[in-house]
Amino acid sequence: MKPGIAEVLEIHEKGKRDSLIPILQEIQEKEGYLSEEAVVEVGKHLDIPSSRIYGVATFYNQFRFQPTGRYHIQVCRGTACHVLGSATVLEHLEKLLHIKAGQTTRDGLFSIEIVACIGACGLAPVINVGGEFHAQVDAARVAEIIDEYRKREETI
Amino acid sequence: MDCTIEVNNKKIAAEKGELLIDALSRNGIRVPTLCHMKNFMPSGSCRMCVVENQSNGRLITSCSYPVEEGMKIQTNSPRVVESRKVIVELLLSNHPDDCLYCVRNGKCTLQDLAGEHNVVERRISGKKNDHHKDLSSLSIVRDPDKCILCGRCVRVCEEVMDVSAIDYINRGSRSVIGTAFNKGLNVSSCVNCGQCILVCPTGALSEKPHINEVQMALNDKDKMVIVQYAPAVTVSIAEEFGLEPGADLNGMLNAALRKMGFDRVYDTSFSADLTIMEESAELIHRIQNNGVLPMITSCCPAWIKYAEEFAHDMLPNLSTCKSPQQMLGAVVKSHISEKEQKDPHQIYSVSIMPCVAKKFEAQRENMTHRGITDVDAVLSTRELIRLIRLYGIEIEKLEPETADSPLGVRSSAGKLFGNTGGVMEAAIRTAYYALTGKDLVSFRIPEIRGFRGRKETRIRIGDLELGVAVVSGLKNAHLLLEEIRNGRNDIHFIEVMACPGGCVAGGGQRIGCGESDILARMRTLYAIDDQETIKMSHKNPEVAELYREFLGEPLGHKSHELLHTSYMKRDVML
Incomplete structure (x- = not known):
């Protein structure tokens, strides 16, 4: 054990x-x-x-059955983020990474989790990638963010 | 009856606190349901059984609502009828529209209710279910697309079988029923008993079909196709053909199987006798040589898998005897193939069983002998019925015929294998003779007869007092084993059958049989025992002949090689 x-x-x-x-x-x-x-x-x-x-x-949404990725992405689905389009953000993220919330990419780099309000409503819609917050994201911004982390990984 | 309620403006007597649906059904008022099962935990998940509570104008589910003094109920008010119709329509909204191709076409409660509620068009269209069909199990096919989440399978698996291989997964509209980590049934703790199939109201659960393989073998001119049928099968098909429930169609079944083209028709009750010869010899051997006791029967493959998973500490207690199905298969591919001068590879061995776990058993690795399988295909009673229809046979009009010899003559003790307690009764008769040289004065052992899940008695054989216990339903087996683990030592011999009531109520039997049908089957088997002259396995002349000609003696070298097996601990997610 x-x-x-x-x-x-x-x-x-x-x-x-x-x-x-x-x-x-x-x-x-x-x-x-x-x-x-x-x-x-x-x-x-x-x-x-x-x-x-x-x-x-x-x-319960809180439990996951795969290890988290190196960059664990929390997508806020609280009320303010919802109103400003967090559903689209999540959808794009899932499409981009070919995984669903609760899963981890095959290369172990990213995982997605849905969270209720993280208390940053002023920044809505907000995502948290491995402890770094990204404010006012939309579909296009999500793609850029993922690219940035991929690049960061390559340079290491 | 301690209170009165008013149903559809008529007063009926009821028991305070009992479930409303029970009071209604006792008074002949039928309420449709998909999830309710008598004597199980109420679930209220399907909502079909709604009735109108006139006291407060609410719709309540009669399957989970307790009776209260002075209740006023309407079971068919316009509101109730409309609600039920909408419920059916909603259940159908994500259901695959493939009734014509569904194994349960014509035997589906959802289909029946759609008909009864006059659902003739699709008013509500939802996103269709799109799940993986689970074909991983050797016995059971799971098609979650057809599942309506009534939870009957989950409750049977837990409350009757103590297995809990499946449960609800996820939440809300994403709910499905599945195993831990939603893996294939083959790697779950499922014991293949098939009780979930019997209670499933739709086609979400069914047996792994072997019909095509059997047809192909029948069409193959080079193959000698032999068939055997289990004791419970002959008394379990009459209702299907408009005859009295429980009627024995043994002779007609022999004739029907020959019409289909089977080259030899054998009776598994013959090898049940053979099993008794081996098993009673093993019991006596264990008693006389301080062997591991209590000895536990090994005929039921669902019980065997359960023991390998949940009770591997008791594996040394299991009789090493193969089940009658496997014994007959082994004898055919050795002795009969020799006799008929047929290469065992050219023999295709089919069995017809009231069971789906037998499909798994036939494919166990240790059920082969020098690379030759004992049994090649296993049909359930349901598949047999399909096959009879497929070949256009009007079985009820056939002249009875006898099974082929050898392996066709049986004692009525072997026939009793279909009932819970039957194996025990047959074994005691033969063990008594083996130990005393005399037959039991009264061949009946009433204490171990009947439907109850647990039966015990003590039997005096010479100066030995034998404690015996019979359990059916694996939960009952679990409870008994716990007692033994805790030091109970007055029992020498235990019979376990996984299905409650034994093989007459097996997971491969017809869908939609009630308790009365099962009791009728049971009665027929005991009536056969009363009427026939050969009542003891050791008096079966063909069994004696087989030992003389081929096997030698019970527990002998040949027996050991062909008729006995071993078990192993199974590592599954419990």
């Missing part, structure tokens, strides 16, 4: 099913995502079938 998973399970009582969601959150915090191993081990710990855990975890 990966040490990150073991550490989390250690502090939660065996068989206590109510702890499922906190456990998943803590594992994701440590590992960045929920691996198959994590789901199986949590299942053993709490005596819940892995299909049920996967069902619960996919119910």
Whole structure:
């Protein structure tokens, strides 16, 4: 078992099913995502079938099942961003990277996550790429931003 | 009945707190439903069972609403009828329009309800479902496009089978039913029992078809095509052809199979007798040599896979006997091929089973002998019915014929294999004889008969008192195994069948059978046992002949090579 998973399970009582969601959150915090191993081990710990855990975890947007990319992109889908076109931003991002929200590109460079309001409504629509905020993005700007990160990667 | 409610302006008696739908159905008031199953957790997911609560003017789902004193209900008010129609239309809005090509055409509850509610045009058009069809399992095909998310499969898998291979994934309009990480069923913990197929109201779940392969073999002049049919099959098809439920069509089935072109027609009940010879010898051997006890039967392939996944600590307890299907297949491709001077590769071996897990079993790696498979294709009872229709056979008009010899004569004990408790009863009869040299005074063992999920009794054989337990429904097996793990040691022999009620209620049986049909099948098998003269497996003359001519003795070298197998721990996502 990966040490990150073991550490989390250690502090939660065996068989206590109510702890499922906190456990998943803590594992994701440590590992960045929920691996198959994590789901199986949590299942053993709490005596819940892995299909049920996967069902619960996919119910919530916050859980992901692939490791995050080097540049993890958070797309704000809060009200202000929505009004100013964040749906289009997300759509373009998904098309550009050939992945859906919650997934990671094959080269491991980018991953997308949808987040509710990140408290930067004045900058709407806003995305956060690996900790760097980009304000007032639109379809064209999204393409430029991705290009910039790709270039940055090449020069490293 | 402790309260009165008013339904459609008439008073009916009901039990306070029971589900409204139960009270209605007891009084002959039918409410359509797609998700409700009696004795299961209510889910209320399909909304078809809405009725109007006149006290507050609300529509309520009768499958999940408890009866209250003085309720006033309308089950067919204009509002109710219109709502139900819209529900069907909404369910159809993303449904593939391919009823004609659907395996469940004519046997689909959604289709029936669309007809009943006079849905004759598409008023609501939605984005069509577009999911991957899961063809990965050797037994079960899953087509999520046809799924209406009623959740019956999920509940059966959890509440009856204790497997929970599938569950709801995602949320809202993106919900689907699938395995952990939405992988193929083949790598999930699915045990292939097929109970999900029986409860599915649409064509989202079906068996992996083998009909085409069988037809191709029948058309191949160079192949000798042999067929065997399981004990439960002959008593499970009568309703389909307008005969009395549970009627035994054994003789007619023999005739029908010959008409289709099968070169030899064998009866799996014969090899059930063979299984009993081996299994009872194994039980006695274990008891007399301090072997691992309790011994657990191994005829049910869904149970075997369950044990390999969930109870691998108990694998040494499993009888090493192959199931009757595999035993007959093995004997055909060794003894019969020798006798008939046929290359085993030129023999195509078909079995007809009330089961879909048998499809998986036939393809297990250790069910081959020197690269030759015991059984090549497995048809479910449903596929048999299709085949009978395909060949235009009016089975109900055929003159009964007998099965081919050898491997055609059976004892009625072998026939009992179709019922929960049947394997146990047959095994006890033969073990009793083997240990005492005498037959049981009364051949019936009523304590282990009937539909109940768990039956136990103690049987005195000479100076040995044998504790036996019979369980059906894997959840019951799980509970019993827990008791044994916790130190219970008064049981020597356990029979497990995965499907509740045994093979008569198997996952390969006709769709839409009620409890009364299943009980009728059960009764027929016991009636056959009452009427026939050979009631014990060891009295089957053809079994005795097979041992004399070919096998030697039970647990002998040949038996070991052909009739026994081994099991392994399976690593799947539990």
